[in-house]
Amino acid sequence: MKVKSLKVQKETRWRRPGRYQVRINKYIGASGICSRRRADQLIDEGKVKVNGQVLMEKGYDVRPGDEVQVDGTLIRPETRKLYYLVNKPVGYVTTVSDPQGRPTVMELVPDVEERLFPVGRLDVNTSGLLIITNDGDLANRLTHPSHEMGKTYVARVTGMLTMKEAKILERGVRLEEFTTSPAQVRLIRHDRNSTLVEITIHEGKNRQVRRMMEAVGHPVTDLERTAIGTINSRLPVGGCRKLNPGEIDYLKGIK
Incomplete structure (x- = not known):
């Protein structure tokens, strides 16, 4: 079956009311492999097959009987959703596996049958709170800029960070490829050669807090994420716990 025929099948199904159908990225997200955004990337990379054929149509709708493979693995939507909060230590990588053999955040959660993945x-070299789940819809919500889920960090930076520089961070800093959204900044204390500062951002660009501090002349020496939205925890470093129902509803935007 050619990719073209997959498109024809999709258009035909729109004329069959009552038949189960779900967008391919949502189907993959529900399998516990990754978020919907990452699923779209996997389709672009040619790593998704439907009924044995490489899929190039991100708008494809999965119907009963379709076999979906991601990177050679046949997938099915998970029925049980799991949500964990971990306190990542420095030295752990935020991936499911690591070709260099470094410890990953997946080693911090209990062994379960479901396939889990970290959100964001x-x-x-950064420690702190991280959510690990198999809920692709939640992962998409938490990583999409439109939802503006704040993430709070405590950073130790070199030198004396001034109120003027804090105001620059609050207004937004021009980095190489974008200008950061307004942040909330609180100076905690000045030490002899450094400043301890709390900063809340609403994006998740690569090394964003470190780059923001470098932009105002104060490189980060230590960085910890202390809260995701209003969720914070006294978890010990390396600790893990299940999110409670109230926290899950909060993350999903359920009042």
Whole structure:
């Protein structure tokens, strides 16, 4: 079956009311492999097959009987959704596996049958809170800029960060490829050669807090994520716990 025939099948199904259908990225997200956004990327990379044929149509709707493979693995939507909060130590990578053999955040959660993945990313030298789940819809919500889920960090930076520089961070900083959204900044204390500062951002660009601090002349020496939205925790470093129902509803935007 050619990719072209997949498109024809999709158009035909729109004329069959009552038949089950779900967009391919949502189907993949529900399998617990990744978020819907990452699913779209996998389709672009040619790593998704439907009924044995490489899929190039991101708008394709899965119907009963379709076999969907991602990177050679046949997938099915998960029926049980799991939600964990971990406190990532420095030195752990935020991936499911690592070709270099470094420890990953997946080693911090209990062994379960469901395939879990981390939501967003903390770089290897950053510690703090991270959500691990198999709920692709939630992952998409938490990583999409339109939802503006704040993430709070405590950073130790070199030198004396001034109120004027904090105001620059609050207004938004021009980085190489974009200008950051307004942030909330609170100076905690000045030490002899450094400043401890709390900053809340609403994006998740690569190394964003570190790059923002470098932009105002104060490189980060230590960085910890202390809250995701209003969720914070006294978890020990390396600790893990299940999110409670209220926290899950909050993350999903359920009042």
